[in-house]
Amino acid sequence: MNSADLGRRVGVPSTALFTDQYELTMVQAALKAGTADRRSVFEAFTRRLPEGRRYGVVAGIGRVLDAVENFHFDDEMLTFLRDQNVVDGPTLAYLADYRFSGDIWGYPEGEVYFPGSPILRVEGSFAECVLLETVILSILNHDSAIAAAASRMSAAAGGRGLIEMGARRTHELSAVASARAAYIGGFDTTSDLAAGFRYNIPTVGTSAHAFTLLHDSERDAFQAQVDSLGRDTTLLVDTYDVTAAVRTAVEVAGTELGAVRIDSGDLLLVAHRVRQQLDELGATGTKIVVTSDLDEYAIASLAAAPVDAYGVGTQLVTGSGHPTCSMVYKLVARASSADPADELRPVAKKSMGAKSSKGGRKWAARRLDEDGVAEAEVIGTGPVPPELAGRQLLVELVRGGEVVAREPLEAARERHVAARAGLPMSAMQLSRGEPVLPTEYV
Structure with a gap:
């Protein structure tokens, strides 16, 4: 495979400061509280599609993988954070050694998505996962909108x-x-x-x-x-x-x-x-x-x-x-320690109105009708029903901090053609309407 097919990544600068300050201050507080290493699951999703849109398109996954690989703090960045009193000494020491070592699953690039679709699932310690929130959302919200x-x-x-x-x-x-x-x-x-x-x-x-x-x-x-x-x-x-x-x-x-x-x-x-x-x-x-x-x-x-x-x-x-997709990145499950055997507990925001979310580490599958046309986006936290086992949407992207799913851009382009063709014909209408597939939680 020609390296150009995968994108020229030489000379890519660190992405560690493409973030909001509160990501770092949360890490500081969690380190002090002894909760920073708690095993955690974050998910990126959108609560709704932009007004009038009938489906969304996943784009930016390849750039997210680049961003995760290049998320590290060099001496100049650490000096800036120290001089600006952004975080304390122990947090600076943690950041100096930071490399993401967790796992990431997600919808493959070019796939379509709907409200609630767990487009990206990031698993690891709380600290290492929360640091990636802003850069992941920045990429996915922009690229998926375009x-x-x-x-x-x-x-x-x-x-x-x-x-x-x-x-x-x-x-x-x-x-x-x-x-x-x-x-x-x-x-x-x-x-x-x-x-x-x-x-x-x-x-x-x-x-x-x-x-x-x-x-x-x-x-x-x-x-x-x-x-x-x-x-x-x-x-x-x-x-x-x-x-x-x-x-x-x-x-x-x-x-x-x-x-x-x-x-x-x-x-x-x-x-x-x-x-x-x-x-x-x-x-x-x-x-x-x-x-x-x-x-x-x-x-x-x-x-x-x-x-x-x-x-x-x-x-x-x-x-x-619609220059953004309004995707969010939420903690949906966490353990009480870093022990892999410790049970993951579903957590969710329960605020009033439209900003509540559903807890639990999720899977997603697309159910087809008898003609092979998509009829629902099915999302669950328990066992996958046997009839949906072969229709699961999330694929492994990062394992133990190592990217395992790079692909040529042409693959994402071809995948989108197939994904769009699998939707009901009304998906192609330009008139305003509801999402062409309902989201069902099981």
């Missing part, structure tokens, strides 16, 4: 190409994570070279309006691009007059022109006109790419247009209105 938006756009595109091009609309590091999550959710390529380098995602890109404006004429700009990139390039045709630009593009590149891109105007109308013009000029194989503030609804509205690919930026990298 992947869910990408999945909806992919469903709306109906097999047409999708280009992720949101790097300039978000933080530079978020842009890389967004491209990765979008690829899992169904996008085909990215414009972000850092994402291509790190995760081996195919990259694309040719020119912007500035390139046309640089030259004395549109013809000069097209000629320069074709001379440099070849006839199979994509020419941007809406800087001035689209009809004139398409004519010039074919004159310069010939009927072998790869594609034209439209970035403004009434895309439905303009795409039909451009397709007719290209065909009349003999460029029947030239494709049409549209951009310009697209989301899943705009993509769906262009289903009848002769469009070959969509480029999506802002709406994708902001989760198309």
